[in-house]
Amino acid sequence: MAEAENIQAKQAPKVATGDRAILPEGAKTIPVYVMGKRYEVPETLTIMKAMEFAGFKFIRGAGCRGGICGACPTVYRKAGDYKLFFGLACQTVVEPNMYLAQIPFYPANRATYKLEELSGDPEVIYALYPELFRCVACNLCTKACPMDVDVLGYISALKQGNIAKAAEISFDCIQCGLCASRCMGELPQYHIGQLARRIYAKYIQPKAEHLQKRVDDINAQKYDEVLKNLLAMDKENLEKIYINEREREPDLTPPGEWVPQDTQYL
Numbered sequence: 529m530a531e532a533e534n535i536q537a538k539q540a541p542k543v544a545t546g547d548r549a550i551l552p553e554g555a556k557t558i559p560v561y562v563m564g565k566r567y568e569v570p571e572t573l574t575i576m577k578a579m580e581f582a583g584f585k586f587i588r589g590a591g592c593r594g595g596i597c598g599a600c601p602t603v604y605r606k607a608g609d610y611k612l613f614f615g616l617a618c619q620t621v622v623e624p625n626m627y628l629a630q631i632p633f634y635p636a637n638r639a640t641y642k643l644e645e646l647s648g649d650p651e652v653i654y655a656l657y658p659e660l661f662r663c664v665a666c667n668l669c670t671k672a673c674p675m676d677v678d679v680l681g682y683i684s685a686l687k688q689g690n691i692a693k694a695a696e697i698s699f700d701c702i703q704c705g706l707c708a709s710r711c712m713g714e715l716p717q718y719h720i721g722q723l724a725r726r727i728y729a730k731y732i733q734p735k736a737e738h739l740q741k742r743v744d745d746i747n748a749q750k751y752d753e754v755l756k757n758l759l760a761m762d763k764e765n766l767e768k769i770y771i772n773e774r775e776r777e778p779d780l781t782p783p784g785e786w787v788p789q790d791t792q793y794l
């Protein structure tokens with residue numbers, strides 16, 4: 529029995545660990561160029577995985593690996609194509625003969641402010657980012673956005689004083705900075721959009737009543753006791769209440785219809 533297990537272990541395929549990609553059996557490889565050097569990488573990988581496969585190690589320029597944090601903007605060209613392409617390294621799948629370069633950080637002016645000292649007046653944004661009016665509406669910012677945000681759309685909305693519209697259009701921005709890298713007017717669009725969203729949330733959007741109720745509950749120490757009990761609990765009991773005996777919302781319940789049996793902390 530032990531001998532059979534030994535043979536099995538010897539025959540088992542070697543599996544790489546950590547961030548190094550595992551080359552699937554029979555995978556086709558394609559050439560890509562990273563900082564001008566050619567590498568053969570599996571055709572199914574994202575740019576990030578392909579670069580790791582090629583031996584690169586991301587110390588900066590990688591974060592969530594899920595298209596959310598904006599840490600991995602990449603510019604590339606394809607052989608024989610004059611166009612410049614943009615993408616997130618963690619989301620974009622490699623193509624043959626891509627010429628890749630990472631832009632993990634792009635220098636852009638970021639205004640200093642205290643949100644609580646501002647107001648919902650667009651003049652506030654104009655004072656902090658007067659370069660807003662250097663926009664020549666060339667739309668290169670929108671073309672560079674890997675999230676398909678209408679960057680020119682929200683910059684134009686702000687020029688017209690419409691903070692709510694700018695906040696809505698820019699909502700999917702992940703602050704990668706590729707828009708600023710292409711801007712003829714040298715705007716830091718992503719910082720301006722972020723300020724618009726902050727001002728919208730603090731001064732323009734109606735307050736969520738249920739959120740205020742919960743904040744009041746917290747301030748009234750409604751949850752102090754239960755938190756203290758949780759912190760004192762051992763792993764076995766935590767697993768019991770959170771995993772094994774936890775009351776769960778049934779799948780596909782219409783929003784707002786399900787209420788747990790124990791409502792004392794709602």
Ligand code: FES
Binds near residue numbers: 598616
């Ligand atoms: S690593 Fe976060 S968006 Fe790519």
